[in-house]
Amino acid sequence: MHTFSSPKSIWKVIFLLALASLMLAACSGVAVNNWPGLSHAGNAVYYAQLQLIKIDATNGTQIWRYPEKPDAKNSFIAAPAVNGRQVIAGNMNNEVIAIDDESGQELWAFRDEQGKGRFIASPLVVNDTVLIPSTDRYLYSLDANTGQLLWRFKARDALWAGVASDGKWVYLPGTDHYLYVIDLASGKLAWEMDLGGSMLHAPVLAPDGMLYLSTIVQEMIAVDAAQQKVVWRETIEGKVWNPPLLDDGRLVFGTDKNKVYALDAQSGATLWTVSTTGSIIASPVKLGDGYLLGAENGEVFIVTREGARGWTRTLKGKIYSSLSLSENLAAVGGMELEHLLVTFDAQGKQDWTYNPPGN
Amino acid sequence: MWDTIIITPFTNVLLFIYTLMGQNFGVAIILFTLLVRLITHPLMVSQIKGGQAMQELQNHPRYKEIQEKYKNDREKLAQEQAALLKELGINPFGSCLPLLIQFPIIIGLYQSLYKAMPHTPYDMLVLTRHLYPFLDISRILPINNQFLWMDLSQPERLVLPFLPFGIPVMAIIVMATTYIQSKLLTPPSTNPKDQTAMMSNMMNLYMPFLMGYMGLTLASGLSLYFIVSNLFSIGQYALLGKANWRNLLPKPKAVEEPEVKKTGKPVRGKK
Numbered sequence: 001m002h003t004f005s006s007p008k009s010i011w012k013v014i015f016l017l018a019l020a021s022l023m024l025a026a027c028s029g030v031a032v033n034n035w036p037g038l039s040h041a042g043n044a045v046y047y048a049q050l051q052l053i054k055i056d057a058t059n060g061t062q063i064w065r066y067p068e069k070p071d072a073k074n075s076f077i078a079a080p081a082v083n084g085r086q087v088i089a090g091n092m093n094n095e096v097i098a099i100d101d102e103s104g105q106e107l108w109a110f111r112d113e114q115g116k117g118r119f120i121a122s123p124l125v126v127n128d129t130v131l132i133p134s135t136d137r138y139l140y141s142l143d144a145n146t147g148q149l150l151w152r153f154k155a156r157d158a159l160w161a162g163v164a165s166d167g168k169w170v171y172l173p174g175t176d177h178y179l180y181v182i183d184l185a186s187g188k189l190a191w192e193m194d195l196g197g198s199m200l201h202a203p204v205l206a207p208d209g210m211l212y213l214s215t216i217v218q219e220m221i222a223v224d225a226a227q228q229k230v231v232w233r234e235t236i237e238g239k240v241w242n243p244p245l246l247d248d249g250r251l252v253f254g255t256d257k258n259k260v261y262a263l264d265a266q267s268g269a270t271l272w273t274v275s276t277t278g279s280i281i282a283s284p285v286k287l288g289d290g291y292l293l294g295a296e297n298g299e300v301f302i303v304t305r306e307g308a309r310g311w312t313r314t315l316k317g318k319i320y321s322s323l324s325l326s327e328n329l330a331a332v333g334g335m336e337l338e339h340l341l342v343t344f345d346a347q348g349k350q351d352w353t354y355n356p357p358g359n
Numbered sequence: 360m361w362d363t364i365i366i367t368p369f370t371n372v373l374l375f376i377y378t379l380m381g382q383n384f385g386v387a388i389i390l391f392t393l394l395v396r397l398i399t400h401p402l403m404v405s406q407i408k409g410g411q412a413m414q415e416l417q418n419h420p421r422y423k424e425i426q427e428k429y430k431n432d433r434e435k436l437a438q439e440q441a442a443l444l445k446e447l448g449i450n451p452f453g454s455c456l457p458l459l460i461q462f463p464i465i466i467g468l469y470q471s472l473y474k475a476m477p478h479t480p481y482d483m484l485v486l487t488r489h490l491y492p493f494l495d496i497s498r499i500l501p502i503n504n505q506f507l508w509m510d511l512s513q514p515e516r517l518v519l520p521f522l523p524f525g526i527p528v529m530a531i532i533v534m535a536t537t538y539i540q541s542k543l544l545t546p547p548s549t550n551p552k553d554q555t556a557m558m559s560n561m562m563n564l565y566m567p568f569l570m571g572y573m574g575l576t577l578a579s580g581l582s583l584y585f586i587v588s589n590l591f592s593i594g595q596y597a598l599l600g601k602a603n604w605r606n607l608l609p610k611p612k613a614v615e616e617p618e619v620k621k622t623g624k625p626v627r628g629k630k
Binding site for chain 2 (some may be wrong): 034077116120137158175196197198200215241281320335
């Protein structure tokens with residue numbers, strides 16, 4: 001039994017305290033929630049999720065991690081770029097960091113004091129120039145050796161997707177529906193094109209100058225960069241969240257509506273589709289004679305070049321990232337997985353796995 | 360369950376207002392906050408009335424009598440109080456139940472604001488999965504986060520050309536409105552030794568700093584929500600005539616009284 005000395009005040013205090021605690025718990029210091037960014041160079045895998053981790057690609061041994069202790073505010077989510085002895089990545093706190101590939105020590109850090117962005121997209125290094133888009137609407141061009149700002153280009157809205165470049169032009173997809181083409185040397189806009197929907201992944205640039213990208217309004221689009229025109233656009237079932245794979249005239253990709261597509265890169269005609277039981281968020285990667293795909297329901301499977309299903313393995317957790325390590329080995333990562341990285345050979349046999357030491 | 364009933368409908372209504380308002384997310388936040396607060400207005404009125412009934416009860420002669428009579432028997436005191444409440448037709452939960460019903464709505468409002476401003480591709484993936492079919496995603500994305508001088512997805516600072524640092528205007532307004540709201544909403548206490556009143560006063564000091572800190576560090580879209588919500592509460596209380604404007608004025612200083620008054624001895628001389 002309780003007494004009613006001033007129930008209203010008591011309830012008010014309890015209510016405010018609980019409200020404040022919940023709000024703080026919901027937002028403050030919460031780690032950034034995203035799938036890992038993966039890249040591969042030489043004999044190493046680079047894993048970006050909260051920290052940057054360099055892993056030996058032959059056996060899954062951790063080589064270094066940066067920073068040494070996880071820091072939610074300065075977390076990394078985008079795959080880093082490897083430029084010789086440098087590993088370059090942007091974090092969620094408006095900083096681009098270059099790390100010595102051997103030691104894992106910081107070489108330089110760039111921070112635009114006027115910017116307030118997050119680096120969601122991976123950087124691209126072209127001729128010692130780092131190109132990295134930010135959610136603060138700017139594409140930053142930095143000197144890869146020093147981290148000095150060379151130029152910056154302002155889009156109409158936040159930039160979430162990485163860029164492609166042929167060494168002269170930079171192709172920048174925006175969430176503002178525009179594809180920007182920028183002079184790599186000067187940072188000046190050459191031309192732009194409204195593609196009708198936000199673009200969330202980097203374009204694929206073919207050797208013949210064709211660009212392949214998708215929009216959030218469920219279209220896969222081919223743009224002839226030299227002619228500055230859309231060659232074809234195909235409506236697809238679902239959204240594509242990572243770059244498609246261009247292989248031997250085929251454009252292969254999965255969607256979040258449980259479909260795998262292969263389109264003819266020249267015409268956009270559908271070569272085949274495969275239905276899956278889970279959403280496909282990760283890019284397909286080549287493995288053996290087929291393509292390895294990872295699904296959100298934990299399925300890892302092979303689709304042959306002709307569109308037939310091969311072996312399937314099931315992991316506990318959600319697969320959102322994939323990476324080709326060699327002709328005969330590929331890695332998958334994601335969220336809620338037992339291991340941060342799991343590798344498979346072309347026959348579907350599980351090879352090494354990675355978890356941070358101590359886990 | 361929580362997502363389906365609260366977060367998803369809230370997020371969709373917020374984004375629907377956003378599309379109606381010419382893709383101005385700041386105006387959408389303001390209108391959405393006002394809409395939710397208007398819908399919960401009857402609950403607020405019920406809460407105020409319940410609170411007032413409890414306040415009046417404390418001045419009721421029989422309540423005082425019971426308190427005095429059973430001051431050494433807490434169980435009996437509680438029983439007698441409950442009987443009195445029943446007799447007078449006062450629901451002891453009249454003030455707290457509407458508050459508890461509002462609780463998930465306020466949390467949901469806050470979470471839907473956060474959800475509508477995705478920070479990562481995964482957040483975006485989750486958002487696109489929660490959009491109702493009637494919303495045209497090509498019109499929603501990208502969400503225009505610019506409102507006045509602010510990027511609503513980022514903590515706000517007003518940068519002036521002659522100052523080397525940015526001024527957290529929104530955090531200051533959040534603090535000020537939270538302070539004013541809590542002062543206006545606090546009923547005057549008749550008993551200076553009332554512990555709950557003291558706790559309430561502490562909260563009145565503590566909450567503005569807590570909310571100010573949140574305004575300083577979280578996305579300014581949330582600060583905008585806090586400010587609109589605070590101003591709405593102030594307006595609600597003012598319209599219902601329950602705002603204690605005197606609480607905002609400095610209290611007159613206590614004057615030292617003559618010793619004779621304190622001891623209760625006669626103040627007049629002999630006749």
